[in-house]
Structures are given as structure tokens and as C-alpha cells.
Amino acid sequence: MSDSRKKRMILYSVLFAVSAVFYLFWYWHDGIVITPDAQSYIDMISARDPGYSFFLWICRVFAGWEGYQQLAVILQCLLAAAAASAITVGLSRRFNLHWLGTIGVLVIQYGITLLNRFVAQRRYSYYNSIETEAITYSIWVFFFLNLLGIIYDHKKKNVIMAFVWAIILMSTRKQMIVAFGLLFLCLAASWRKDKKWYVAVFSAGVIVILGFAGTRLLDCTYNYGVRGVFAPHTGDSSFILGTEIYVADKDMVSYISDKENQKLFLEIMNRADALEYNAGYAGKGWHNIEEHYSSSYDRIKFDIVNVVIREEQISQGMNDQERELDANRIMNEMMKELLVPCIPGMFKIFCSNIVHGFVTTVLKVHTVLNWVALFLYIAYTGMIIYLFKMQSGRERGQSSACMAIVVLTAIAVNVVGTSAAIYPQMRYMLYNTGLFYQAAWIMLIEIYRKGRK
Incomplete structure (x- = not known):
């Protein structure tokens, strides 16, 4: 093993130990956080993707029902520690960072957790909670x-x-x-x-x-x-159907061919209207639209669509497995038939989502901070252009500006993809937040080095 590799292994081991203490501290301090979505993964319902449910099941195999959540959270914290160490060592090696640059990368990684714990509305670290992001944030790294x-x-x-x-x-x-x-x-x-x-x-x-x-x-x-x-999980249609119900009106019942589905649609629309969960109750401007939509979306899906369908199924005497398959069929049929008439309204929501998503990735949505976010993106792009102009073709291939472009592309793909299916709330956008600031930090270091030559 070369000396440089030994040094990297030592650095990784030290950072992993420090990071493990950092992430496990929040588990010790705050305990296990059971999120609203947790039970659906614990119950392994067919509407959920299999990965996290399978992870919890493995933990139950080894720790039993009494201790599986503790084991899951400990593993999540250790995975986060491994990710923090990997990104720090990886970027430090690739861009030849000095000690201050390396510490900066690690501090930014920790900073995302500190913001979630002390600034964000949730007030807890994702890694000591039972939810998919507890492992997907680390895997994304x-x-x-x-x-x-x-x-x-x-x-x-x-x-x-x-x-x-x-x-x-x-x-x-x-x-x-x-x-x-x-x-x-x-x-x-x-x-x-x-x-x-x-x-x-x-x-x-x-x-x-x-x-x-x-x-x-x-x-x-x-x-x-x-x-x-041997079939895929159910419920994917509900993501788009939730938005369709939000922008739809009762006259769109004519697009639904099945009589039973028509009855369900009208009942869903009546309940959504009674609770002001329709787009007509949103204010003007992208922020008001996004705020009303994001607060209505889950309520439409879980408190209205699922409930109305379940009530009808219970009246027909269906068992649990029949209900899941039947609900998936109903939502899939409604989603397809409502898609075309709902496109204009959904496009308006999509555009609001895009703006919200880009802001939320780097800052909190706020009248002042929205402009700060725009400045950050302009400055970030400016640093990319500056570095490319200052470097030859060979240097450009190894420049931190290339990483910055990958990060910017990742942000755009995530914002657009998420906005098209659901809405860009903060926990969906955080995947690239740390990477954005880490790339900016490394570009600043590279610009500083260029200035000293």
C-alpha cells in the first residue's frame, strides 16, 4: 500500500469515527423520530417502494420487534458517517485540498444536519428518523x-x-x-x-x-x-392523480368513462372543495400557489382520495389485499382519463414548482432569500465560467468547475423531475444542497490558487 493511500485510509478512519459520534449524538439526544410515513414502510404495504421496507425487515430479523428501530437508526447514522467521510476524503484527494479546504467540505456536510435540527421546521436529524431519506441521502453521496x-x-x-x-x-x-x-x-x-x-x-x-x-x-x-x-408495487398513479384533483373541476367528470369512478370522483371533488384544497383557493403569485398546493397535496391523497375509495370498498366487503389492487386500478384509470384536461392547470403548478425547487435547494423560500438564491446561482455560474476561461483544455478536464456543472445538472434534473411528479418540498431537494456549497467552496479555493500564481 502506497504512503498516500495509507494517509487517506487514516484520514477516512478518523473522519468516520468523528462523524459517527456526530450523527449518533442526535440519536442519543432526540431518540427515534417516527414520521407520518413510517408505518406504511413498517407494514410493508404494496404502495411503497421495496427498498426501505426491506431494510427495516432485515433489522427486525436481527434485532426483533423490540429493537429493530434502534438498530435501523444506528445503521443509518453509521451510513451517514461513511458518506460524510467518503465525500470529504474523495473531494480532498481529487482537488488536492489543504487542511482548511478539507475541513470546509466536512463542515458543510455536517451543516445540513445542523440546519435541519435547529432551523428547519422539522427540528430533527433525518438519520435518527424512520423514513426513506435516512438512507437515500447517504446513498446519493x-x-x-x-x-x-x-x-x-x-x-x-x-x-x-x-x-x-x-x-x-x-x-x-x-x-x-x-x-x-x-x-x-x-x-x-x-x-x-x-x-x-x-x-x-x-x-x-x-x-x-x-x-x-x-x-x-x-x-x-x-x-x-x-x-x-410477481408484480410491481402499487400506488404510482396517486402521485399524478393528487395534482389532477387539485387543478380539476367537477365538469371533468365527463372524461371519466366508468360510472362507479364518476361517483367516486364527484365525492372526492366535493370533499376537496369543502376543505378548500382546490387550485381556485390559492392566492396569486408562484409562492402562494406553491404554498397552497404543497399544503393540500398530501391531504388530497391521504385524507380524501384514499378515504373515499376505502369507504366504497368497505361497503362492498373487500378484504385488505383486494382493496390495494382495486384502489390501484381506480387511481390508474382516473389518472389516465383526467390527464389531458388537467394539463393546463398542471403546467401552471409545474412552473411554480420549478421556481420553488431551485430556491429550496440552496436556501429557504422567503421574499428576501429568493433574491439571495438567484444571486448564489449567478455567482456559482460565474465562477464556473471564470475557471474555464482561466484554464487550458487539459486543466479544464480536471477543474472543480466540472464538478460544479455536475452538481448544477443534478439540481436541475432533481427539481424538474420532482416538480413533474409531486412538489419540491425541502426534504426532496436536500440531496444536492451540501454538494452545491461544497462545489462552490472548492471553486473559491481554486480561484484563490489561480490568483496567487
Whole structure:
């Protein structure tokens, strides 16, 4: 083992120990946080992606019902420590950071947790909670490091690992389909240097298709093991249906062909209108629209759509398994038939989501901070342009500006992808928050070095 590798291993070990203490402290201090979504993963319902439910099941196998949540949270904290150490050591090595630069990367990584604990409305660390983000935030870091390997090093092992991490991410949370979008772009950009552009795009597309197939296979295999049915999880239609109900009006019942579904739709619309969960009750301006939509979306899905369908199913005497399959059928049929008439209203929501998502990724939405966020993006882009102008072709290939472009692309893909399906609340946007500030920090260091030469 070379001396440089030994030093990296020692640094990683020290950082892992420090990070483990940091993340486990919040578990010791705050205990286990049971989120509103937790029970659905604990119960392994078919509407949930399999990854996190399977993780909790493994913890139950080893620790039993009495201790599995404690084991899960400890493992989540250790995974977060591994991710913090990996991103710090990885970026320090790649960009030859001195001690202050290395500490800055680590502090930014810790800072996201501190903001969630002391500033955000949640007031807790995600890693001591029972929710998907407790593991996907960390896995995203490993995924991102392999994307950097694809862009900078062009190594096959990074392609393989990024592919594996993307499958795990999407199998844990459907929103992480954005990982495959980002993988496609990075592969196409990397392979473009050695192949014709259409060959690079085609090859990247094949990798992504294989990834989707692998995710679907895992999903079906999991459901076969749990429910004896080789089929994907249910409930994906509800994401779009929730937005459709928000922007729809009662006259759209004419687009629904099934008489029973028509009755359900009208009851859903009546209840949503009574509680002012429709787009007509939103104020003017993107912020008011986004605020009203985000506060109504989950209530429409869980308190109205699911409840109305369940009440009808109970009246028909359906058992639990029949209810899940029937609810999935109803929501899928409604979603498809309402899609076209709802497109204009959904596009307006989508545009508001986009603005909200970009702001939320770097700051909290606020009248003043919105402009600060715009300034940050302009300054960030300005640093990228400046570094590229100051560097030769060979230097550009190893510049921190390349990482900054990958981060900016990741933000755009995540914001657009999430905005199209649901809404960009903070916990959906935090995947790239630390990476944004880490990239900016490293670019500042590189600019400082250039100025001293």
C-alpha cells in the first residue's frame, strides 16, 4: 500500500469515527423520530417502494420487534458517517485540498444536519428518523462520487457502481428516478470524448434501460416474496392523480368513462372543495400557489382520495389485499382519463414548482432569500465560467468547475423531475444542497490558487 493511500485510509478512519459520534449524538439526544410515513414502510404495504421496507425487515430479523428501530437508526447514522467521510476524503484527494479546504467540505456536510435540527421546521436529524431519506441521502453521496469518477477518470468501475447505486436509490424512493436521468447525462458526456455522439447517447440509453429493468425485477421479486404476486408495487398513479384533483373541476367528470369512478370522483371533488384544497383557493403569485398546493397535496391523497375509495370498498366487503389492487386500478384509470384536461392547470403548478425547487435547494423560500438564491446561482455560474476561461483544455478536464456543472445538472434534473411528479418540498431537494456549497467552496479555493500564481 502506497504512503498516500495509507494517509487517506487514516484520514477516512478518523473522519468516520468523528462523524459517527456526530450523527449518533442526535440519536442519543432526540431518540427515534417516527414520521407520518413510517408505518406504511413498517407494514410493508404494496404502495411503497421495496427498498426501505426491506431494510427495516432485515433489522427486525436481527434485532426483533423490540429493537429493530434502534438498530435501523444506528445503521443509518453509521451510513451517514461513511458518506460524510467518503465525500470529504474523495473531494480532498481529487482537488488536492489543504487542511482548511478539507475541513470546509466536512463542515458543510455536517451543516445540513445542523440546519435541519435547529432551523428547519422539522427540528430533527433525518438519520435518527424512520423514513426513506435516512438512507437515500447517504446513498446519493456515494452515487455522486461515482458520477465524478465517470466524468474525471472515465473508469468502468465507476459506471458499474453508479449503476448499482441508482438501482438501490430508485428501489427505495421512486423520486430517485432522477438518478438514472443524471447517470444518462454523465455517461453520454463522458463517452462523447471517445465515441461519436449518437453512439455515446445510445450506449448511455441502454445502460439506463437496463437499470429500469433491474429496478422492476427487484420490485417484482420483493412483492412475490412478501405477497406471493410477481408484480410491481402499487400506488404510482396517486402521485399524478393528487395534482389532477387539485387543478380539476367537477365538469371533468365527463372524461371519466366508468360510472362507479364518476361517483367516486364527484365525492372526492366535493370533499376537496369543502376543505378548500382546490387550485381556485390559492392566492396569486408562484409562492402562494406553491404554498397552497404543497399544503393540500398530501391531504388530497391521504385524507380524501384514499378515504373515499376505502369507504366504497368497505361497503362492498373487500378484504385488505383486494382493496390495494382495486384502489390501484381506480387511481390508474382516473389518472389516465383526467390527464389531458388537467394539463393546463398542471403546467401552471409545474412552473411554480420549478421556481420553488431551485430556491429550496440552496436556501429557504422567503421574499428576501429568493433574491439571495438567484444571486448564489449567478455567482456559482460565474465562477464556473471564470475557471474555464482561466484554464487550458487539459486543466479544464480536471477543474472543480466540472464538478460544479455536475452538481448544477443534478439540481436541475432533481427539481424538474420532482416538480413533474409531486412538489419540491425541502426534504426532496436536500440531496444536492451540501454538494452545491461544497462545489462552490472548492471553486473559491481554486480561484484563490489561480490568483496567487
